[in-house]
Structure formats: structure tokens, C-alpha cells
Amino acid sequence: MQRKYAASVPPVRGSIEDSCCARKIRFGARDGWLDASLGVQQRLVILETSRHVLIAGAGIGGLTLACALRRAGLTATVFERADALRWVGAGITVQMNAAVALRRIGLCDAVAAAGASPTDSAILQPSGATITRLPVQQMQQELGTPMVCIHRARLQSVLLEHAGPEHVRLGRAVTGFKDDGHQVTATLSDGSSVTGDVLVGADGLRSAVRSGLLGDAPLRYSGYTSWRGISPEVPSARPGHVSETWGPGARFGVVPIGSGQVYWYATLNAPPGGQDTPGAARTRLREIFGGWHAPIPDLLAATPDDAIVRTDIHDRPPVNRWSRGRVTLLGDAAHPMTPNLGQGGCQAIEDAVVLSECLASGAPVEAALATYEQRRRERANQMVSRSWRLGQLAQLESPTARFMRDALFRLVPSSLAARGVRDLVRSAA
Numbered sequence: 176m177q178r179k180y181a182a183s184v185p186p187v188r189g190s191i192e193d194s195c196c197a198r199k200i201r202f203g204a205r206d207g208w209l210d211a212s213l214g215v216q217q218r219l220v221i222l223e224t225s226r227h228v229l230i231a232g233a234g235i236g237g238l239t240l241a242c243a244l245r246r247a248g249l250t251a252t253v254f255e256r257a258d259a260l261r262w263v264g265a266g267i268t269v270q271m272n273a274a275v276a277l278r279r280i281g282l283c284d285a286v287a288a289a290g291a292s293p294t295d296s297a298i299l300q301p302s303g304a305t306i307t308r309l310p311v312q313q314m315q316q317e318l319g320t321p322m323v324c325i326h327r328a329r330l331q332s333v334l335l336e337h338a339g340p341e342h343v344r345l346g347r348a349v350t351g352f353k354d355d356g357h358q359v360t361a362t363l364s365d366g367s368s369v370t371g372d373v374l375v376g377a378d379g380l381r382s383a384v385r386s387g388l389l390g391d392a393p394l395r396y397s398g399y400t401s402w403r404g405i406s407p408e409v410p411s412a413r414p415g416h417v418s419e420t421w422g423p424g425a426r427f428g429v430v431p432i433g434s435g436q437v438y439w440y441a442t443l444n445a446p447p448g449g450q451d452t453p454g455a456a457r458t459r460l461r462e463i464f465g466g467w468h469a470p471i472p473d474l475l476a477a478t479p480d481d482a483i484v485r486t487d488i489h490d491r492p493p494v495n496r497w498s499r500g501r502v503t504l505l506g507d508a509a510h511p512m513t514p515n516l517g518q519g520g521c522q523a524i525e526d527a528v529v530l531s532e533c534l535a536s537g538a539p540v541e542a543a544l545a546t547y548e549q550r551r552r553e554r555a556n557q558m559v560s561r562s563w564r565l566g567q568l569a570q571l572e573s574p575t576a577r578f579m580r581d582a583l584f585r586l587v588p589s590s591l592a593a594r595g596v597r598d599l600v601r602s603a604a
Contacts, residue, residue: 179187183504199349220419226372228534229361231349231384235267235327236332236523237377238504241342243280243531252371253338254363256378260335262328265403265484266430266438268417269323269330271315271596272603273521276528282337283321289333290325291433294415301422303468307584309592311417314529318600320595324417324432326405347378350383353499371450373540374502374530375530377523380489382508390498394489397513399424399570400445402460402477402485408439420467421581424572427464439474440514444570447487465529486514490563495557499542505530510555515566518558525603526551 186200228244230237233255244251269277269286276284294312297305315321351362352374359374376384378396412429419428424444432438441460451459457480465472490511497504506523513519526547533547534540569579 178187184291185330221415226248226540228373228375229369229371230254230375230377231361231382232376232378232508233257233331233335234333234377234379234506234523235330235341235346235520236527237375238331238338238343239277239280239282240284240375240377240505240527240530241338242334243528244287244298244534245338245342246280247531249430249535251338251342252363253343254347254349255343255345256364258346260328260331260345262326263484265327265440266405266432266436267325267327267330267520268430268517269321269325269524270517270521271320271322272319272526274320274323275600275603276525277321277529278338280531282333285333285337286325287321287323289329289433290323291431292321292346292413293324293431295413296417297419299418299420299468300581301420301467306421306581307587307592309588309596310589312315314593314596318597320600324430324438326432326434326436326438329432329434348383349374349378351387352384352502354502359501367371372501373534373544375469375505376502377505377527379507380511382504384502385497385504385508388502388504389494389497390489394511396447396493397488397490397566398444399566400447400449400484400485400487401440401442401443401514403438403440404474404483405432406439406474406477407471408435408437409470409477411473412437413470415521419568419569420471421577422464422467423462423574423577424570425463426569429470429474434464437474439478442488442570444572449485449487451485454480456480456485462545471521487604488566492557493559495552496548497552498548501540503530503544503546503547510559512559512562513566514562515569516558518562522555522558530566537580576590 228249228251229250230240233253237253241253243250253397254432256508277286293457301304311322316527345458348364349361353360358370358372360370361374362368372442376382378384384593417430426442428440445532457475490513497509503524529550530547533543536543568580571580
């Protein structure tokens with residue numbers, strides 16, 4: 176079989192022209208010369224698996240998809256609103272289920288090398304007393320899969336390297352699209368447009384692709400706001416120990432992420448839309464959390480005020496469909512969730528790997544997207560609902576309700592919690 180490609184040809188997918196000894200099939204952004212002796216099914220598989228994918232958003236999900244597609248032999252271009260991928264003050268835990276997905280595309284080891292694997296995880300009271308604990312190191316050894324705590328920007332750098340920086344267009348957001356049934360054309364924020372075979376909205380909580388696909392709908396406010404920061408390691412922080420502390424209507428999380436850094440986050444019940452005056456965030460946080468157990472006060476003291484980011488916590492109620500025609504959604508654009516299970520980015524990674532497998536299967540685009548949605552919808556939507564419920568429990572203010580909650584959590588044997596993690600990891604395999 177002889178094939179030649181010309182990237183300069185405009186993408187008009189599926190047109191067939193007779194040639195003296197072969198048929199010329201134009202697909203995606205490339206022309207292919209296919210030997211006429213090939214059967215119809217062989218020609219269709221080549222046509223379908225040579226599709227070009229447009230990805231809106233260069234976050235964790237969008238870049239993971241670009242990596243997975245590249246590994247599968249498909250081409251993709253990523254369009255990102257930001258003009259640079261900056262080191263924002265936030266970390267992420269790549270849970271073991273997401274590490275399983277990354278292993279399927281050959282990236283687990285690279286991500287693990289860039290972060291830190293915890294040895295222990297616990298929910299604590301402000302005094303430091305344990306509510307519940309999970310033997311993370313033991314579970315990683317048992318399942319043969321790492322849990323990786325990592326700076327978000329460091330994770331993005333790993334993904335960008337494997338996706339190919341030349342395939343990422345910064346400073347250009349997808350603002351709309353038109354699907355004519357044969358190809359999809361995305362409109363960009365600079366006024367230009369680009370055409371491909373598939374459009375994937377991985378553009379986050381306020382996704383423009385979702386708006387065009389499902390219409391505008393208000394976000395669901397959780398009832399609490401959050402602050403995030405990156406601190407240098409402090410002597411009072413236990414190496415490898417991940418914790419979340421539950422107080423009255425407030426929480427504080429501590430996550431060592433390697434490279435001499437600790438990611439921390441805090442939540443507080445509050446009306447939406449609140450803001451801190453310049454230079455006041457750290458002072459306010461020290462007033463709220465300064466009397467809590469170590470290393471919380473030390474981490475706040477070591478974090479510059481201008482490195483603290485405040486964000487209200489929102490999600491959206493689960494939906495039954497997030498694909499139509501040649502357009503689909505991924506990650507927060509499809510199923511935004513509160514961060515209480517630590518699964519937002521992890522579910523985006525799972526989405527990306529499954530979607531790449533479906534698009535590389537040779538099935539028609541619409542069928543591939545339907546399969547992707549069928550494989551992912553129930554699992555992701557369950558995470559949205561479970562995370563929302565856990566957040567309502569964790570943010571309780573009433574002393575009586577908090578006492579009963581903590582007592583119930585203490586009654587749950589660690590073996591039962593570990594079984595839930597095992598099931599989550601094994602179902603991702």
C-alpha cells in the first residue's frame with residue numbers, strides 16, 4: 176500500500192477522487208493515496224483512524240488526551256486561552272486509578288518521577304487527633320500502582336513534553352463551533368477558525384464548548400470558598416504524610432508534592448463571590464487556622480500572601496449526555512465536581528485515555544463518541560454526587576453533628592476504606 180500526505184490541503188473529510196491506478200481519499204488535514212486493491216472495510220478503517228482532533232483547553236485533561244492520541248497514531252491540536260502555561264499555586268494528587276490510566280498510555284513512570292508518593296493519609300481534628308487513616312504506602316505496594324502528589328504545573332510540563340509543544344496553540348481559545356455532519360469547525364478567540372474531524376471541549380468549568388453543546392446553565396455553588404498555596408517544606412511537616420483536618424465549617428489540607436514543596440488548601444463556609452483585600456488573605460487564614468495543629472500555622476507563615484489563590488467551589492449537577500455529532504466534552508467541561516474526593520483531575524485523565532481508545536478504534540466518529548460516553552458517564556457522574564455529599568459532611572458547623580460524624584467515621588474499619596480504593600483502582604484497569 177502506498178500512502179502520501181500533504182498537510183497543506185484543507186480538511187475536507189471523506190471526499191474520494193478517481194485516479195488512474197488508485198483512489199485518492201482526503202481526510203482530516205491530510206491526503207492519503209490508498210491502493211484500490213484494498214477492501215472497502217480496510218479503506219474505511221484507514222480513513223477513520225486518520226482523523227484529526229481539535230482539543231479546547233490545555234489543562235490536565237486536554238494535554239493527557241493529546242498525549243494519548245499521539246501514542247495511538249492520531250493527530251491533534253490543542254487550543255488554550257492563556258498565553259503561557261504558568262506556575263499557578265496549586266497541587267494535585269494523581270490517585271491510583273488515574274495512575275492506572277496513565278500507565279495505559281506509557282506516562283505513569285514519567286509522572287511519578289516528577290512528584291512524590293505519600294506514605295500515609297489521614298483525616299484529623301484541629302487538635303491533631305485522628306478521625307480516620309488510610310495506609311497509602313501499603314496499598315501502593317499491594318496494587319503495584321503509585322499515588323503521586325505533584326505541582327499542577329510540573330504535571331502539565333510532563334504532559335506537554337509528551338504531547339509535543341508544537342501541537343499546542345497558546346493565546347487562542349475556542350469560542351464556538353459548527354458541526355456540518357462531515358467535519359467540525361471551531362471559531363477561535365482571535366477571529367480565526369480551524370476545521371477537524373472531532374472537537375473535544377476540555378475547557379473547564381465554564382466551558383464554551385459545553386455552552387454551545389448543552390446550552391448555558393448556572394453553576395452550583397457548594398456553600399464554601401477555598402484558598403490554595405504552595406509553601407516550602409517546614410520542619411513541623413511530616414515527610415510523606417497527607418492530611419485533611421476537619422473543623423467547624425472549615426478544613427485544611429496538607430500535601431507534600433516533592434521538590435522541597437508542600438501544597439496546602441483551606442475551605443470555609445461563606446457566601447459566594449467573596450474576595451480578600453490585597454495582602455489580607457494570609458492574615459485572615461492565620462486568624463481562622465492559626466490555632467490548629469502543626470504544621471498548619473507554619474505552612475501559612477511560610478507562604479507569601481501574593482502566592483495564595485482564592486476560589487469559590489462550584490460544580491454542576493450530573494447530566495445524561497455530553498456528546499452530539501462530532502463534538503464531545505471531557506473533564507470539568509463534562510462533569511465538574513467539587514474537590515472533596517480528589518478525583519476532578521483524575522477523572523479527566525480517565526476520560527482522556529478512554530476517549531483516545533474509542534477514537535483510535537476505527538469506528539465512525541459518532542459511534543466512537545457514543546461508546547466513550549457510555550463507558551465514562553456512570554462512573555464520572557457517581558464521583559460528582561459522592562464528592563458533593565462528602566463536602567456537605569466535611570463542612571458541618573454544628574458541634575453535635577460534627578461529633579456524630581467523626582464518631583461514625585471512626586467506626587468504619589480501615590479495611591473497608593481500603594477496599595473502596597481497591598475497587599476504584601481495579602475498575603480503572
